[in-house]
Amino acid sequence: MATSQIALNSPVQPSIDPALLHPSRHKLPTRQQLEQWNEQFGGPDELSLSAFENHPAHGDIQNNMSKLSFGSKADEDLEGDEQMGEHEDEDDELVTIGLFLKPGDVVELSMPGREPVLAVFVQQLGLTSQFYSVNGRWVHSKQGYISFAMPGAINPAVLHPLIPYLPTKTEGVLPKDGIQVPRDLGAPVQDMLSQLTEESERIYRINAPVLDTAYSTLADAARTRMMTLPQIAKTLLGKGDPTWSPSPSALLAVRKALKHNEFRFRSDVHSQRLTNIFAIRPKVDVEMMETVHEWVRDYREDEAALANTEDTGQLNRSAGARYIREFVTKAQRLIAESRKGRQSNHGFVGPDRSQVSLAQSLPGIKTTTLGEDFTKTDQQIINFLQAWVLMDQFAGMPNLHSACASILHATGCYNNIDSQNKPFPVMGKSAGQILLQEIGVTTPFENRAIYNENLMLPTVRLSRNLELLTTKAELTRRSPDFQDAMADMRRDWGPLAVYCIDSAGAKEIDDGVSIERVHGNLSQYWIHVHVANPTAFFNKSHVLSGLAAHMTESVYTPERAFAMLPSWASQNYFSLANNRPVITFSARIDDSGNTLETKIQHGIIRRVVSITPDELATYLDEHSPGEAKRLVVGGEPHVDKRSRPSARLAVEQLQNLRDLYAAGQALWKGRQAAGGVRLGRLDKAEVAVYEKPNVEGLTWMQPSIERSRRVVGDPIIEVRGERPQDTGGYLVDTINSNNIVEEMMLLACRTAGSWCAERNIPVMFRGTVDSPSAPLPLAQFREKILFPQLEKNGSLSMRVAQEYLDALGRSIAHSSPIPHRIIGAPAYIKVTSPLRRFSDMIAHWQIEAALRFEARTGQKLDARALADSPRPILPFSHRQMQESIITLSPRERIIKRASTQSSEFWAVQAFIRAFYYQEAPLPETFRVKVKRPDPITGSKGFFEGYRTNVILSNSPTAEYQVGDCWEAKINYIDPFKSHIHVDPIRLIHRDEET
Structure with missing residues (x-):
């Protein structure tokens, strides 16, 4: 040059x-x-x-x-923009x-x-x-x-x-x-x-009349419609030609039209780039939004006219302004009534104080009472506010946000919502939630996480498809007509004891384990993981499959569970019990945890032994680690979770449990040698919610939009932290009896993964790929950082533990096998929860089809070689599996996020009632462990002992590092975001680095 x-x-x-x-x-x-x-x-x-x-x-x-x-x-400069994306x-x-x-x-x-x-x-x-x-x-x-x-x-x-x-x-x-x-x-x-x-x-120009009126063409009157972008394009531009397929340019044009109407065509920002799925809001929702928005505009104009004239005759010149004014007047009355029993400060509605003596004698929720009726116009305004606060339907739409804030401002009740000058948005969604609580629409302890539209739970308006599926499923209940597709291939397990280790109150039992010593070799075991087998009785086109696909997973929150399959099907037909069908994943292992042989076979179990984790620890003579640190508000729960008497085990069965423990330790040893790690969960609190001291969970109280509702009393909340013998850090080197089931389930999933990989069967493999934020490649990290610190200190600092996990890689799902370095497996698929996870059902359908093919032909299946067969052998092709993963993985993340947010919400509720209302003693200061320093929004950490997440305020005298232990005190609690903000006092400990 x-x-x-x-x-x-x-x-x-x-x-x-x-x-x-x-x-x-x-x-x-x-x-x-x-x-x-x-x-x-x-x-x-x-x-x-x-x-x-x-x-x-x-x-x-x-x-x-x-x-x-x-x-x-x-x-x-995409890489340089740190503000993009969540x-x-x-x-x-x-x-x-x-x-x-x-x-x-x-x-x-x-x-x-x-x-x-x-x-x-x-x-x-x-x-x-x-x-x-x-x-x-x-x-x-x-x-x-x-x-x-x-x-x-x-x-x-x-x-x-x-x-x-x-x-x-x-x-x-x-x-x-x-x-x-x-x-x-x-x-x-x-x-x-x-x-x-x-x-x-x-x-777009040629088809503008059609594209600009797409909503009126596609929307249902009362139910949400779910359609992919190609389906929408074909409906709008295909002119009824079943062979027409949209070009990329046509898809771009249609997408542009939909994005011009974001409220009408909803998409999940986290997954829409992969799924191309749009939720088309029902016309009734859009009409409500447009109507109430127009009423607010009329009200604003009325107020402006009143401010500029002394002629009060100009008031009520429009019906919309009158509807807003009437709602505001009623809301003011209801808010005043609510505040007689529940304080509204610190940005939330406090616990019930109207009947203190009654609350002390009868802890928990006593009853609900109904108050004033809401008119039809009131109900439209309430739905408008719910769309803003609970479902977050107005995100990125400042005009609608402003309209909601105008209603709040009109009440005059939230101008000084925060008596301590904390940074709560006075006219934001936080205040909107308090309004809905104080007028008696939602409960004073409403968990917003379950209203996420993308969860598609019954808490939000049902889609048209879900309504049809639910109706058909109820018809199926009367005459299920389940046919066993694996009937000719089932092994009768006879007197073999199958141990189902679950809490006593568990309703759906997905799995159980059994163990047999290898004859003539005392150092080897056959481990059998027996899993519920619904997929043998209905195929992927069955109505129950449709319901499961819609739900993706069962959703568990501290207050309630939303099951993937109807309870009548899972509990009455497939949950493990005597004489129930199973699919069994078997592995012969040695005492070093090496897998020597594997089998997958269908069968019937005859002898189920149900025990709880605590009973298992007792049978194994494991010393109790002591009581966990607890925070309880609202009364002491005394739920009798035992639905059955303790099992009386024979000598042989006790030996089986000891063998399972030995096998679990060997399996962990083998995974450890393959690079697997065990993750501690010291920053995850266990939270339970009780309606009454003897009733765990809460009865579903959907928003009351027809009449104001008052809840007398409050739920009991129990936050369980770590036990005295729990160790710090993220990585755990040993296992105990609580980990036996986990190791057995991992073995089943590894067995299934290797079995499918050998046959090139497309399923939802889970694995890890290199993380771009890893400090070094894995081998170099181990040599230069990990091993030297272990040799010097005997343990890992939290920073090094986090970096090690990063070096191990990020977890992904794919239709072909990917090594899972965190688990220590060359191939891994989830197969042990088909009653609670749809991806497991898909894996079972694929495996069963392969087993039938091999039984019929006597040959080992190679799905890739037979992919172009005129008669498909597997229910899901490789392309269909990829499409399923693209849909399922984002849904799994949404569900996981909702469960995590729900636990955090209830933990924060307990701290609110203890900190502001002295319902339980709290220390003046806490030990806070730093997880993620952040000088902009506040550093993330958690309370040691309570396992509850907190945000440390930034201070010129405090410089945070990962693993720091600080003494801190609570400054304020933000209930809307479920954040506990703490101020640092002094540094207690800083991890020593190599």
């Missing part, structure tokens, strides 16, 4: 580049002149090229000038979009405040997806920036010339650094992307 060498200290006047004096250059704007000069004479320096190992100029550097930057688009917890299971994108797939990159940009997927670098955009810029993108994907839009061969000019590393390199693909090579790809955009705009 040519360059102009100018010595800064030379006395010689440098010559002027003739190109700059050419008269034609003055006809161009200055920026374009500079771009042309930079294109001809500029070039990357050696440091910049360190991340471009395939670049033609690598190793032949003659210039240290960088290319010019570009304007601000959604494809600029942080995923470290233990969240991810679907890496690069595992499903293929070169040539086109995506839409979007960022807040920036114009969306089309880009084509080029290749995957670790967990990072690499794209080339319509603006001629390479992009490294996280999942959160990808809002839409179009498979196969561009021929991958066109991308090959670009690859040498793209980075081979993801760290320390940004598009703005200047190294880009030469324009002549990138132009064909840019032209294709531009053509896509232009064609989509042309399609």
Whole structure:
């Protein structure tokens, strides 16, 4: 490359580049002149090229000038923007979009405040997806920036010339650094992307009457409709032709129309880029929103007119303004009545104090009373506020947020909601929730997490599909007509004892274990994990399968459970008991935890022995670790969880339990040798909620929108922390009796994973891939950091433990086997909870079809070799499995998040009642362990002992590090966000580093 060498200290006047004096250059704007000069004479320096190992100029550097930057688009500096996207917890299971994108797939990159940009997927670098955009810029993108994907839009061969000019590393390199693909090579790809955009705009113009009225065409009057983008496109543009398929440009045009109507067409921001699923709100919801919004506008105009005139005759000139005013007047009365018994301060509604003596004699919830009726117009306003507060339907819609805030302001009851000047949004959703509680619509202890629309629980309006499924399932209940597809292949397990180790109150028993010593070899065992077998009795098209697919998993919260399958089916037919069908995953292991042989077979168990974890510890003579640290408010629970007497075990059965314990320890030893780790859960509190001292859980009280409702009394909340002998840290080196079942279930899942991998069966494999935030590759991390610290200190600091987990990788789901380094397994699928997890049902259907094929042919199945068979052997093809994973994985994360948020909500409720209302003693200060320093929003930590998450306030005198133990005191509690804010007092301990 040519360059102009100018010595800064030379006395010689440098010559002027003739190109700059050419008269034609003055006809161009200055920026374009500079771009042309930079294109001809500029070039990357050696440091910049360190991340471009395939670049033609690598190793032949003659210039240290960088290319010019570009304007601000959604494809600029994605890696450097820390504000985009919601942080995923470290233990969240991810679907890496690069595992499903293929070169040539086109995506839409979007960022807040920036114009969306089309880009084509080029290749995957670790967990990072690499794209080339319509603006001629390479992009490294996280999942959160990808809002839409179009498979196969561009021929991958066109991308090959670009690859040498793209980075081979993801760290320390940004598009703005200047190294880009030469324009002549990138132009064909840019032209294709531009053509896509232009064609989509042309399609939109031609079909504008149809696309602009899409909602009226697609929406149901009273139920939510779920449709994918291709289904919507075919309905709107297909003109009734069943063979018509939407082009990528058509999908872009339709998506543009839907995004113009975000309230009408709801999508989950976490997963829509993968699923392309839209929830079409029912017309009744949209009409409600538009109607109440118009009433609020009328009310505002009325108030403005009143402020500018003394003529009160102008009031009530519109019905809408009158409806708002009447609701506000009624709300003021109800709020005043509520505050006689429940204080409203600190940003929440306090516990019931109207009948203190009664509360002391009868703890828990006593009763509910009904008050004033809500008119039809009141109910519309209440639904409007619920959509804002509970379902978060107005996110990103400031006009609707403003309308709700206007209603709050009109009541005059929330202008000074916080008596301690804490940072609660006075007219935000926090105050909106208090309004709904004080007027008697929701309970004073309402858990918002279960109202997440994406959970699709009965707490929110049912979809049309779910309503039909529920109706059909109820008809099926009368005459199930279950047929056993594996009847000819079942083994009768006879007198073999199957141990079901669950809490005494468990209703659905998914699994049990049995053990047999290998004849003639005392160091080997056959371990059998017997699992409920509903899939042998109905196929994937059955109505119960539809219900399970809709739910994805059973949802468990401290106050209630939402079952995936109806209880009449799971408990009456499939939950493990004597003479019930099972699918059994068997493994022969040695005393080092090595698996020597495996089997999968169907059978019937005859002899179930039910014991609780506490009974198991007693039978094994395990010393009690002592009582867990507890925080209890509202009274002392005394639920008798024992639904049956303790089992009286024979000598042989006691020996079986000891053998299971020995086998569990051997399995852990084997997983440890394979690199597996055990994760401690010291920052996760166990929370239980009681309606009465002897009634665990809460009766479902849906929002009362027809009449005001008062709840007398409050639930009892129990927060259980760590026991005295629990050890600190995230990684645990030993196991006890509580871990026996876990090791057996992991063995079953590993057995199933290897069995399916050997046969190339597509299922939902779980595994780990390298994390981009890992400090070092795994082998180097172990050698340079892990082993030296273990040798020096005998244990790991919390920081090193977190970094080690990061080095082990991030968990993902995929249709092909991926090693799971955290578990220590080459292949792993979940198969032990088919009554509670739909992905397990899918795995069972696949395995059963394979077993029937092998029994019929006498040959071992190779699903890949038979993928093109005219008669499919497996219920799910590889493509269908990928599509299922794309749908299921985001749902699993949503459910996991809701369960976690629910536990945190109830733990925070207990601390609120103890801290502000002295319902239980609390120490003046707490020991707080730091998990994640954050100088911007507050550092994350947890109370030692109570296992409850907190946020440490930033202080100029406090510098936090991972693993720090600080003495701290509670400053304030934010109930709406379930955050306990604490102030640091002094540093107690800091982990010693190697």
